[in-house]
Amino acid sequence: xxxxxxxxxxxxxxxxxxxxxxxxxxxxxxxxxxxxxxxxxxxxxxxxxxxxxxxxxxxxxxxxxxxxxxxxxxxxxxxxxxxxxxxxxxxxxxxxxxxxxxxxxxxxxxxxxxxxxxxxxxxxxxxxxxxxxxxxxxxxxxxxxxxxxxxxxxxxxxxxxxxxxxxxxxxxxxxxxxxxxxxxxxxxxxxxxxxxxxxxxxxxxxxxxxxxxxxxxxxxxxxxxxxxx
Ligand code: CA
Numbered sequence: 001x002x003x004x005x006x007x008x009x010x011x012x013x014x015x016x017x018x019x020x021x022x023x024x025x026x027x028x029x030x031x032x033x034x035x036x037x038x039x040x041x042x043x044x045x046x047x048x049x050x051x052x053x054x055x056x057x058x059x060x061x062x063x064x065x066x067x068x069x070x071x072x073x074x075x076x077x078x079x080x081x082x083x084x085x086x087x088x089x090x091x092x093x094x095x096x097x098x099x100x101x102x103x104x105x106x107x108x109x110x111x112x113x114x115x116x117x118x119x120x121x122x123x124x125x126x127x128x129x130x131x132x133x134x135x136x137x138x139x140x141x142x143x144x145x146x147x148x149x150x151x152x153x154x155x156x157x158x159x160x161x162x163x164x165x166x167x168x169x170x171x172x173x174x175x176x177x178x179x180x181x182x183x184x185x186x187x188x189x190x191x192x193x194x195x196x197x198x199x200x201x202x203x204x205x206x207x208x209x210x211x212x213x214x215x216x217x218x219x220x221x222x223x224x225x226x227x228x229x
Pocket of ligand 1: 008010
C-alpha cells in the first residue's frame with residue numbers, strides 16, 4: 001500500500017484530505033498532533049510521503065519535519081501552509097521539506113504533488129545502466145541513490161539527489177530554473193520556481209566547501225544554475 005501520513009489538527013481539513021487520498025489509491029495514516037505524527041512514523045516505517053500542517057498546538061509542523069529528517073532522508077515531505085505564512089514555506093524547505101501546498105488547495109493539486117513525490121521517492125523504480133558517476137570530489141551511486149564527497153557520505157533528500165543527478169548528467173551546462181523544475185518535480189507540477197532556489201540553497205550548504213561562495217553549483221544570473229569545477 002502507498003502510505004501517506006496526514007498531520008493536520010483541523011478535523012474537517014484532515015478528513016477532506018483523507019477522503020481524497022483514499023479515492024486516489026493511497027492509504028492515509030492520520031495524526032492530529034506532531035507528537036502523534038512521530039509515533040505513527042515509528043509504527044509505520046513504510047510511510048513514504050508525509051503531509052505536515054505547519055500551524056499546530058504543541059510542536060509545530062516545521063519541528064516535526066526537522067525531527068523526521070534527522071533520521072530519515074528517504075521519506076517525501078510536503079508542508080501545508082496558509083497563504084500568509086510565506087516565511088514558513090522557506091523555513092520548512094530549509095529544514096528538509098521537499099514541497100509545500102498553500103491552503104486552500106484543490107484535491108487535484110494536492111494529489112498531483114503527492115504523485116510527483118512518490119515517483120521521486122522511488123515508487124516507480126528507475127532503471128539505471130551504470131552504478132556510479134564520478135566528477136571532481138563527488139561520487140554519485142545511482143543504485144543506492146547516495147552521494148559522497150572526498151569519500152564521505154552526504155545525506156541527501158530524494159529531491160536533492162534528483163537535482164545532483166541532473167547536474168552530473170549535464171556537467172558545465174547552464175540549466176534554467178524551469179528545466180530543473182520540469183526534470184526534478186515533473187511537468188505536471190504546478191509549483192513556483194522559488195522551490196528550485198530554496199532546494200539549491202540547502203544543497204549548497206551540504207556540498208559546497210563554503211556555501212556563501214559556491215564553487216560547484218554556480219548561479220547563472222537571470223537564468224538558472226550550472227554544475228562544474
Ligand atoms: Ca493547523
